[in-house]
Amino acid sequence: MASISIPSSKTIIFLLLILFLLGVSCCSASREPFACDPNDKTTRGLSFCQTSLPIEERVKDLIGRLTLQEKVRLLVNNASAVPRLGIKEYEWWSEALHGVSNVGPGTKFGGHFPGATSFPQVITTAASFNASLWESIGRVVSDEARAMYNGGVAGLTYWSPNVNILRDPRWGRGQETPGEDPVVVGTYAASYVKGLQGNDRNRLKVAACCKHFTAYDLDDWNGVDRFHFNAKVSKQDIEDTFNVPFRMCVKEGKVASVMCSYNQVNGVPTCADPNLLKKTVRAQWRLDGYIVSDCDSVGVLYDAQHYTSTPEEAAAVAIKAGLDLDCGPFLAVHSENAVKKGLLSEIDISSALSNTLTMQMRLGMFDGEPSAQPYGHLGPKDVCTPAHQELAHEAAVQGIVLLKNHGHSLPLSTHRLRTVAVIGPNSDVNVTMIGNYAGVACAYTTPLQGISRYTRAIHQQGCADVACKDDKLFNAAIDASRHADATVLVMGLDQSIEAESKDRTGLLLPGRQQELVSKVASAAKGPIILVLLSGGPIDVSFAKNDNRIGGLVWAGYPGQAGGAAIADVLFGKHNPGGKLPMTWYPQDYITNLPMTAMDMRSSPSNNYPGRTYRFYEGPVVYPFGYGLSYSKFLLSIASAPTVFSVPVDGHRKTAQNTTTLTSKTTISDKAIRVTHTRCNKLSLGLHVDVKNVGSRDGSHTLLVFSTPPTGHGHWAPHKQLVAFQKVRVAAGSQQRVRISIHVCKYLSVVDRSGIRRVPLGQHNLHIGDARHSVSLQAATFGVIKS
Structure with missing residues (x-):
């Protein structure tokens, strides 16, 4: 029998270490270079792979090496590989609305990336009115997105955020937006994009995309769908409302991409409109990036809208209008034939590719090994970290809005409550809390689980689901409320009621939910708290006016930590500070108001009520900006100017003539055209205590509204938000806050011709109960050339 040699303990440890490292190597996430692999001898010497060269030169070199057939296959989201140049295929379509999503084919969960941090739905986060929070969320999302890209399971181009205006309360996608106010939506867009993309313009962490440009806010209403809808919009409303967030996203957020929408605007599909794409986004706003279609939009403008006679014409008109990338196969299928038929030149295609290839180079995709790049260290350890999950919880807390607190029913006391009845179809949900365009969350805390951490919960669903079609489960719920020391009803909506491709038919609670709430309120022995999950507003006038219902809370869709956040607010661990980012209308508001009517301003002669708080003056359930606290905040204006000079060019010398700015062509109804003022850094400052x-202790949101001078007829909104700021103030203390209002951006109004002007005269500022008037006066300066 042969002898057996026993390895030493050091040898065993060494072998175990090697096996461990091999295990880590074989199982850890890694990605091969997308292009310019340093080990590829055929491409590493080519100019487009030389990181020392300017990106513009590298892109030009690469395009010069591509054939027409290769070029057209790069015009679509699932861009083909170019093996002879060492370029792999790439999927452009990934989503990150409020966390890395699995909606687009570019992202896959599983293995080392079973989930990602799922923040509250955007409408909820917007209720925080906290721009620094929005940027922080963007940074976390892009960390996790880069980590997943490095792991080979995600892309670097994320078609988020959605910055459309929540114009109509029935819109199923309103939940994806930051609400109804253009300044809030635009500020959210710029903040979130900055967080996603990082601070280096030449080295983006990920590429964001502001969508859907423009006047897109109808999915499927009364037989009209987004694929066939022609939005008839005035120049005034385009400039004053719909384009504001996109302009802020491009000019202030420096976004990498803009997505054109499905609908037509005034008869022209947005993805085929050079006035929108080339003239506005590219030339006026100076987009440094690419323009992409909503998915299958180019096909839609041909197949559904019949805007062109042939598919080749559709491909040509879209590319010539300024479209660079098609989400869908259409351009890859028809662009080559469009060139052959003389409808399109290869130069047009190369121009589109220069924008997308430049973006890929700014993302480092042509710089060799991903692991050697600035964000190459990010991996599975950087996804779902405790800090990220805590931020998701903090975002949910900040977004929760306290709508009613009759008799100081809230916060609930853990000392006096031994049991709480937790009732409702949304009381023990998880996926409902993350809304749409979400991925797979790291973990969930349902409302029931959150409340159970504070006291013993007696759970009854009350309704089988949010449709609440019958009362079969009512009696058990009513009985639970009779025996509990307090009752929390968690009601509202979910994606079966409001979603992409699904607009709401009304504003009331679905089915028999209201009946359940009222019956429970009649029977309960303790305080009744109604918590609502929804994206859009709900007419809960019955609960607002029922004194048996002591507390009313809107939690939106609060994300993976939503249940914990709701409970923390109900039991007073956190003091609510959220404000509504949209108006809550009564059900009667939508009577005889088609979603297809795009006018923002009211028309009393036509019984048209107007839209959003800026133009609607009728009854509301809760107004825009409403939200209570467990504390009381007093506001006073410490200092502010009473007169403010707006510098105006004395004359504008043109090739034809010299026009004095006091003429009717420039100062109309005492309003100065913004282009005739010296607007740069023209800010009005005030201090508020x-x-x-x-x-x-609590946080308070300062909402600064302005009412323009009278005498501007149909130009001006009734009031408009001109600044907002979040401030935390300890109990019994005071904080002085400096607020800066950019005069040309925020104190201006838009006339019927779509021209933005600064009204002269008295502007009335409203900050809570504090009021202040400031008179804007023209100060004429010298002559300049236009």
Whole structure:
């Protein structure tokens, strides 16, 4: 029998270490170079792979090496590989609306990336009115997105955020937006994009995309769908409302991409409109990036809208209008024939490719090994971290809005409550809380689980689902409320009621939910708290006016930590500070108001009520910007100017003539055209004292509204938000907040011709109960050439 040699303990440890490292190597996430592999001898010497050269030269070199057939296959989201040049295929379509999503084919969950941090749905996060929070969320999402890209399971181009205006309360995608106010939506867009993309313009962390440009806010209503809808929009409303967030996203956020929408605007599909794409986005706003279609939009303008006679004409008109990338196969199928038929030149295709290839180079995709790049260290350890999940919880807390607190029913006391009845179809949900365009969350805390951490919960669903079609489960719910010390009803909506391709038919709670709430309220022995999950507003006038219902809370879709956040607010661990980012209308508001009517301004002669708080003056359930706290805040204006000079060019010398700016062509109804002022850094500053006279520390949102001078007829909104700021104030203390209002951006109005002007005269500022008037006066300066 042969002898057996026993390895030493050091040898065993060494072998185990090697096996461990091999295991890590074989199982860890890694990605091969997309292009310019340093080990590829055929491409590493080519100019487009030389990182020392300017990106513009590298892109020009690469395009010069591509054949027409190769070029057209790069015009679509699932861009083909170019093996002879060492370029792999790439999927452009990934989503990151409020966390890395699996909606687009570019992202896959599983293996080392079973989930990603799922933040509250955008409408909820917007209710925080906290721009620094929005940017922080963007940074976390892009960390996780880069980590997943490095792991080979995600892309670097994310078609988020959605910055359309929530114009109509029935819109199923309103939940994806930051609400109804253009300034809030635009500020959200710029903040979130900055967080996603990082601070280096030449080295993006990921590429964001502001969508859907423009006047897109109808999915499927009364037989009209987004593929066939022609939005008839005035120049005034385009400039004053619909384009504001996109302009801020491009000019202030420096977004990498803009997505054109499905609908037509005034008879022209947005993805085929050079006035929108080339003239506005590219030339006026100076987009440094690419323009992409919504998915299958180019096909839609041909197949559904019949805008062109042939598919080749559709491909040509879209590319010539300024479209660079097609989400869908259409351009790859028809662009080559469009060139052969003389409808399109190869130069047009190369021009589109220069924008997309430049973006890929700014993302480092042509710089060799991903692991050697600035974000190459990110991996599975950087996804779903405790810090990221805590931020998701903090975002949910900040977005929760306290709508009613009759008799100080809230916060609930853990000392006096031994049991709480937790009732409702949304009381023990998880996926519902993350809304749409979400991925796979790291973990979930349902409302029931959150409340159970504070006290013993007696759970009854009350309705089988949010449709609540019958009362079979009512009795058990009513009985639970009779025996509990307090009752929390978690009601509202979900994606079966409001979603992409699904607009709502009304504003009331679905089915028999209202009946359940009222019956429970009649029977319960303790305080009744109604918590609502929804994206869009709900007419809950019955609960607002029922004194048996002591508390009313809107939590939106609060994300993976939503249940914990709701419970923390209900039991007073956190003091609510959220404000509604949209108006809550009564059900009667939508009577005889088609979703297809795009006018923002009211027309009393036509019984047209107007839209959003800026133009609607009728009854509301809760107004835009409404939200209570467990504390009381007193506001006072410490200092502010009473007169402010707007510098105006004395004359504008043109090739034809010299026009004095006091003429009717320039100052119309005492309003100066913005282009005739010296707007750069023209800001009005004021200081506001915020005093917390309550017994709890809390955060307060300063919402600064302006009412323009009278005499501008149909130009001006009734009031408009001109600034907002979040401030935390300890109980019994006071904070002084400086607010800066850019005069040309925020104190201006838009006339019927779509021209933005600064009204002269008295502007009335409203900050809570504080009021201040400032008179804008023209100050004429010298002559300049236009």
